[in-house]
Amino acid sequence: MAARPTSFVLNGTLIDTPTPHALRVREGVFCVVDDGAIAQICAVENEVAERYRGLPVVKLAETQMVVPGLIDLHIHAPQFKQLGTKTDIPLMEWLQKYTYPAEAAFASPSHASLVYPKLITHLLKNGTTTAVLFGSNHLAATKILAEECAAAGIRALVGKTCADILTPDEYVETTADSLRATEEFVEWCIKKWGGGVDAIVRPVVTPRFIPTCSSELLKGLGDIAQKYNCFVQSHAAESVDEEALVQTQHPGRRDVAIFREAGLLGDKCVLAHCCRLRDVEAATMQEVGATVVSCPFSNILFARATVPIPRYNRDFPNLKIGLGTDIAGGFGTMLDNMRTAILQDRVDSFAAVDRGASAEVETAEAEPATWTVDFKYAFHLATAAGARGLGMQGLLGTFEEGARFDALLLDCGLDGGEGGGQRFTRFGDEGVAELFEKWVTTGDDRNVVRVWVDGKVVKGG
Ligand code: GUN
Ligand code: FE
8 A cells, every 4th residue: 555644654652531530641652643533553563553563663762752732622714813911801801802803903915924824824834733613703814814724734613703792893793793604614614624524624603602692693603503513612601791791681591591592502512711600600511511611721711710629520410621821812822721631620629628618628528639620621621622622532632543743743852952842851760651741841942852643744844
């Protein structure tokens, strides 16, 4: 068989996290990638099936390892230019003062063509291989976003953002235009990339959030999502100011119930933040199979609240929870958000102790250590859990036979000295699992020396 660029054999260490607390380290294995998918993983070379014997072999160094690519479930593509700035005022003011004007600029396709490739470069460089993206309200710019994703080879779920009320004049849409453009975008994506579960770009129905969507728009978007059986993304239960606004618009009602009534809440729905979810809402999301996207950086900055992951695991064991950066409400990378998820977990339990809230303290103390978000669990959230949120468990997020090969080659043996290629110092006697842990906790993009999506190199040599 002729070797295709997406067919090769890796020989070295694979690390993944099939469950929150299982770090699976397979040292020295042979991983056959055939036409972008994992065809075989075996311990010794002579177990490699005959038909793969002629493929090129990529041999990893002792300090290198291959890990699943990161899955970022929540990104605002048109906010990328303001990343790292303007996070100094509450959410609703931030939207009005900075964010809607920044997004309105994407009425210009040339602005989209300038910004979006830079975002995609930033994502791939930092190890994100699957991105769930809000575009702007504009159809043309969102098509550019989708095309740039496909051209760069990043796996993407892309939505044209919808907002027909409570949005500045220069950015608001009519209900009819919003629905029409959404349906056109969904059809265009399906026609272009097939719409299958492993299509490189898939469309997402994207009501911005309850406050900027009329009931008619929500209902129409629910109909489109059902007609095309596609993903839905939005924000829910984010912050005190958002919650208060929903109360004025829909007295006595809350986000999750409103999405459900519009036909938007199902197992293809990913809802960002969910920091202020009531338990009945978490139960509803668990029941229908919707995903909570914890965005730890942004949640701390804007929501001043967190997603209580360990408690949800105890009380709602089947609730899907993944991780997102919320660029640019959050200014961290996926690595930053993994670390913040770890710290946030500890702070949540401190807070219960500090307040002397006896019931909570007892709960916190009664939690088995296995519920704690540690480096393994944080990586699981960024990979396998994200894949589950996208209905792609077994296809992404872990290394299994039959999975797509979306992966990162980490090199933790780079010179850590002055001007060196990595952030942490090495002593030379670390095992590969320890090096991986150091990458999760203290490494950065310099350790990500190659990135594959569908077996294709999309970053690095
Ligand atoms: N709610 C509605 N729009 C946004 C947004 O752009 N970012 C965040 N964090 N929350 C939102
Ligand atoms: Fe957001």
